[in-house]
Amino acid sequence: xxxxxxxxxxxxxxxxxxxxxxxxxxxxxxxxxxxxxxxxxxxxxxxxxxxxxxxxxxxxxxxxxxxxxxxxxxxxxxxxxxxxxxxxxxxxxxxxxxxxxxxxxxxxxxxxxxxxxxxxxxxxxxxxxxxxxxxxxxxxxxxxxxxxxxxxxxxxxxxxxxxxxxxxxxxxxxxxxxxxxxxxxxxxxxxxxxxxxxxxxxxxxxxxxxxxxxxxxxxxxxxxxxxxxxxxxxxxxxxxxxxxxxxxxxxxxxxxxxxxxxxxxxxxxxxxxxxxxxxxxxxxxxxxxxxxxxxxxxxxxxxxxxxxxxxxxxxxxxxxxxxxxxxxxxxxxxxxxxxxxxxxxxxxxxxxxxxxxxxxxxxxxxxxxxxxxxxxxxxxxxxxxxxxxxxxxxxxxxxxxxxxxxxxxxxxxxxxxxxxxxxxxxxxxxxxxxxxxxxxxxxxxxxxxxxxxxxxxxxxxxxxxxxxxxxxxxxxxxxxxxxxxxxxxxxxxxxxxxxxxxxxxxxxxxxxxxxxxxxxxxxxxxxxxxxxxxxxxxxxxxxxxxxxxxxxxxxxxx
Amino acid sequence: xxxxxxxxxxxxxxxxxxxxxxxxxxxxxxxxxxxxxxxxxxxxxxxxxxxxxxxxxxxxxxxxxxxxxxxxxxxxxxxxxxxxxxxxxxxxxxxxxxxxxxxxxxxxxxxxxxxxxxxxxxxxxxxxxxxxxxxxxxxxxxxxxxx
Numbered sequence: 001x002x003x004x005x006x007x008x009x010x011x012x013x014x015x016x017x018x019x020x021x022x023x024x025x026x027x028x029x030x031x032x033x034x035x036x037x038x039x040x041x042x043x044x045x046x047x048x049x050x051x052x053x054x055x056x057x058x059x060x061x062x063x064x065x066x067x068x069x070x071x072x073x074x075x076x077x078x079x080x081x082x083x084x085x086x087x088x089x090x091x092x093x094x095x096x097x098x099x100x101x102x103x104x105x106x107x108x109x110x111x112x113x114x115x116x117x118x119x120x121x122x123x124x125x126x127x128x129x130x131x132x133x134x135x136x137x138x139x140x141x142x143x144x145x146x147x148x149x150x151x152x153x154x155x156x157x158x159x160x161x162x163x164x165x166x167x168x169x170x171x172x173x174x175x176x177x178x179x180x181x182x183x184x185x186x187x188x189x190x191x192x193x194x195x196x197x198x199x200x201x202x203x204x205x206x207x208x209x210x211x212x213x214x215x216x217x218x219x220x221x222x223x224x225x226x227x228x229x230x231x232x233x234x235x236x237x238x239x240x241x242x243x244x245x246x247x248x249x250x251x252x253x254x255x256x257x258x259x260x261x262x263x264x265x266x267x268x269x270x271x272x273x274x275x276x277x278x279x280x281x282x283x284x285x286x287x288x289x290x291x292x293x294x295x296x297x298x299x300x301x302x303x304x305x306x307x308x309x310x311x312x313x314x315x316x317x318x319x320x321x322x323x324x325x326x327x328x329x330x331x332x333x334x335x336x337x338x339x340x341x342x343x344x345x346x347x348x349x350x351x352x353x354x355x356x357x358x359x360x361x362x363x364x365x366x367x368x369x370x371x372x373x374x375x376x377x378x379x380x381x382x383x384x385x386x387x388x389x390x391x392x393x394x395x396x397x398x399x400x401x402x403x404x405x406x407x408x409x410x411x412x413x414x415x416x417x418x419x420x421x422x423x424x425x426x427x428x429x430x431x432x433x434x435x436x437x438x439x440x441x442x443x444x445x446x447x448x449x450x451x452x453x454x455x456x457x458x459x460x461x462x463x464x465x466x467x468x469x470x471x472x473x474x475x476x477x478x479x480x481x482x483x484x485x486x487x488x489x490x491x492x493x494x495x496x497x498x499x500x501x502x503x504x505x506x507x508x509x510x511x512x513x514x515x516x517x518x519x520x521x522x523x524x525x526x527x528x529x530x531x532x533x534x535x536x537x538x539x540x541x542x543x544x545x546x547x548x549x550x551x552x553x554x555x556x557x558x
Numbered sequence: 559x560x561x562x563x564x565x566x567x568x569x570x571x572x573x574x575x576x577x578x579x580x581x582x583x584x585x586x587x588x589x590x591x592x593x594x595x596x597x598x599x600x601x602x603x604x605x606x607x608x609x610x611x612x613x614x615x616x617x618x619x620x621x622x623x624x625x626x627x628x629x630x631x632x633x634x635x636x637x638x639x640x641x642x643x644x645x646x647x648x649x650x651x652x653x654x655x656x657x658x659x660x661x662x663x664x665x666x667x668x669x670x671x672x673x674x675x676x677x678x679x680x681x682x683x684x685x686x687x688x689x690x691x692x693x694x695x696x697x698x699x700x701x702x703x704x705x
Contacts, residue, residue, distance in 0.1 A: 049696040053681035189702050227699025237696055349690055352700035390680045390689060395673055401592040401652060406599070410688045 007033040007259075009295040009555070010280065012266050012308070014038075015119020017526035018299030019244035019252070020162065020545040024552035026257035033291065034258060035282050037265040037300075038065045038115030041122060041245070047235035055389035059114065059123035059235055064263055067304060068447055069111050070436045074491045075453035076101040084338075084462055086485035088396045104454070105490060111303055111450060112494035117260060118245030120301070120494065120541075125232045125355045125384050126214035126241050127539035128168040130159050130177040135366045135375060138426070138533050142366055144373045144457075145426045146331070146532040149504045149513040156180055158546035163212075165251070166242035167220040168542075170212030176364070185217045188226065191353020193417040194380040196344060200476035201360060206468070211359040211379060214242030214541070230383040232355050248545070264289075267445050269296065269312040269523075271321050276522045283443045295522045295555065299548070302332070302529040306433050306499040307448035322500075322517040327510050329434050331427035331498035333534040334452045336461055338486035339381050340469040341418040342478030343397065349414045355383035356420075363464070364536040366424065372460040374424025375536025378468065381420030397482045416482075419472050421465035422495075422537035428455050433499050452491060462488055495540050500529035515551035526551050565620070566661050573663075578626030580612060585629050587641035591652045592672055593679050598687040602675055605682045611674055621670075628667030 009025055011018045014036035022032050039062045041047075048057040078101050087093045114120045133152030138145040160181045162168075169185035187210035190198065198208040215226045226240040239246045252258040264284040272278035277296045282289050298305045306329040310320035320328055344350075356379045362368070364375040386392050390413060397416060398409050425431075430453040435446035454462075470481060487493065503509025506518035511530050517523045526548040528540045535543075565573060586603040589611070595601040602608070615621040632640035635651050643651075658665035679685050683693040692698050 050694050052683050052693055054694050056677050056681055192704050227696075227701055229695035229699040231695050349700075349704045351691075352704045353702075388695070389691070390686065391677055394676045394680070401656060401672060402649060403594055403596055406593070406596055410598075413689050413691075 005292055007031050007292075007294070009033070009297060010035065010291060010293045011297045011299055013119065013299035013301065013304070013527065014117045014249060014260060015299060015301065015527065016121050016244050016541045016544045017548045018119070018297065019248035020548035021297050021299065021526045021552045022258055023248040023252040024549050025555065026252045026255040028556050030257060032252070032258050034260045035264040035266055035291075036115070036117055036260060036262050037067065038117070038262065039063065040117040040260075040262050041235070043235060043237040043239065047237040049229060049231055049234055049237055054231075054234070055391045057234065059233060062116070065115050067113065067115055068441050069303065070439055070447040070449045071106045071110060071491065072434070072449045072451040073430065073453060074104040074106060074451070075430075077104050077489055081459060081488060084466060084486060084488035086489055088483035090396065090399050107490040107492040110491045110493065111496065112492065113301060113303070117249060117262060118243045121243040122235060122245065123233050124243065124494075124539070124541060126243070127356055127379070128163065128166065128170070128212045128214040128242070128542045129538035130173070131155070131535050131538055131543055132176045132361075132364050132375070134176055135364070135424075135533065135536055138366060138373065142373045146501060146503065148532050149502055155543070155546050155550065158549040159542065161549060162542055162545045166214045166247050167216045167223070168212055168214055168242070169217040171210050176361075184212070185220075188213060188215065188217050188354045188357050191350070191357050191380065191383070192347060193344075193350040193382045194353070194358035196347060196417060196476045197380050197419065197472065198358060200472055204471060204475050206360050206362050206378065206472060208358050208360045211356055213354060213357065215354055216240040216242070226354060228353050230351050230353060230355060230388045233384065233386070244545070265443060266308060267311070267443050269308060269321060271312075271314070271317065271520060275520060277520055295524075297524045297526050297551070299526040301527050302496040302499045303433055303448050303450065305525060305527055305529045307435065309500070310435050311445050322510060322519045322523055324519045325507055325510055327501055327508060329499050330432045331501050332431040332433050332450065332452055333425040333427055333497040333531075334431070334487065334491065334493040335495040336376075336423040336425050336458055336487060337421065337492075338462055338465040338469060339385055339418055339420040339484065340466065340473055340481055341382070341385070341387065341397070341416055341483040342473050342481050343412055343415045344417045344476060344478050345415070346477075347415045347417055350382045350416050351388040351414055353383065356380060363468070366536060369461055369464045372457050372464065374426060374457065374461055376421050376423035376461055376465050377537035378419055378421045378465070378472070381418035382416050384420060385418055387416040387418060417473065417476060417478060419469040421469055423461040423465055424536045425534045426455065426457055427498055428453060450491070452493075454488065459488070462486060495528070495534070497528045497531040497534045497540065500525050501532050502530040503532065514554035515547065516554065524551055524555065565666065569661055569663070569666060570620070573620055573623050573627060576623050576627050578623060578630045580622065580625040581629040581633060581639065582608065582612070583641040584632050584639055585612070585625060587648060588629070588632060588652065588671065589675050591648050592675050599685050602679050605679060605684060607675055607678045610678045611671070614674070624663070624667060624670065627663050628671070631663055631667070
């Protein structure tokens, strides 16, 4: 293959963390090799939004674009929480009070991710959130979880830089998310359902704002402004969505210093007797390749990064590499989420507009939810959950058949209104990623196994989110909730965190505040596995990218 | 598309053991009960949904057999094949199916075929007459105002 020499750094993973790291290093003259297990997507060919059958298609599943994941202990479901079960008006609510607990299983796509150039940002909706600076010391302030070893002020300059590069549109926040620069693009106009949620929220003490979005409201760098097709999650064919293939990756490739190899799955990292990464092995095109690695940045996400570290165990490192703390894979945090949907008389065109265009941070502080530690947020969810076409309505919200069904469907279309909430997860010893003891992938690498149990604290937050969502919809005028779903009864997590925790104490953390692993001087991690806390519902991609720039600066400048 | 691979074991065993071939005319008539023509859009069979469904189902032996059992059952409900029954009787049969046990052939057939028919039907631009929808979200999008 001829790749072995000549690179200053190797990055594993072309998602948000890898992309931002690559750009910073390449822009400063470093030669970077990026190894991505998935493919490169072609928006014109692969995203379905110009086809008449667009609604039958989700984000494309190309060869290699999904990793093989296994699941272990996901906890048990107790009948006392059956009101948190997922249902819609066609399936009906599950029978209450069924005897005994039953195991929580994974949804068909439990760990929601994309492998490819752009990573999971390719199918994300594109919320661009900064962390709440008041929520970064949960251990010190609330005796739960772990503190971030850095503060908001340490990340803030990098947040600003990322927002300017991506072209984030939104409004400047309050002191919880203060900004050093006024650089945001104008906020997007609120969609019809968001206007209703905002008005209803004002009557019940829930304040709504335009959301900060990685979607252009003005053209930027040959990328057009959004035309509000409402289908961000199906992939953006016009490039207004700030997925990292059209931002950091594009910029990095333009330097001439980045080489991306797709379909390249790293199977093992080798550490020399010096205690430094020496090389890695990856599979591509049916062959195994060894790549010299003077400096390695892992950015494969909170499931695949710990998997690779654990799978690289050797006689010298029986617990995996960079795992002197034995924290690799531990502290796994899943996405706590809930969505309620109804139909609202008089609402029209709820499929039009930008998904997740409005947000409420009213209960985002870690002490805002009575009896629980950790906050949450609420967002306008109608388009985000796919209620943008007749198939979704007819298979989730409108029952029946025949002429009456068609009449009902035409009358109902455009009236759906949804509230989605995401909340904080506190790490628990029962939630971790390990290696499956028997199952391996096609290259013989043990599958990652996700174990994730909902704690009492998580259940309190889930219930709070459900009750507030229902209250808001009733206040908006919804007479009948038609669909609800959350992660109580099924593991379903696009945002995952914590499995290579950042900290100053090498006994209880995997990476230092600059992202360098404590144990291996030339090994860094640039993804959400380093997050000591999940945040109170913030989408993580902006923080991942900001931390990646910070990490890259540490590499460049020490 | 929702496919019946996750059938409960008793129902799955019944379907696997069956030797039933789909009655195409009855299938088309059933689909047209689900999605009839009206003033704004055609019936399912007029858009070719019957053929599309059979094409997809042929990729799943289980689904094709379920359709065979379902159309066989439909043909047993009246005097003669389902597709020859008066419209009012066809509607009455399907209404009964819509309320029947999901773990029996009629109920499962109704749910799965309804889902499949809807997916296929609304993939045709002729089906969305009367909806505030473009044939596809791009390239036009939905620029404001959205009033």
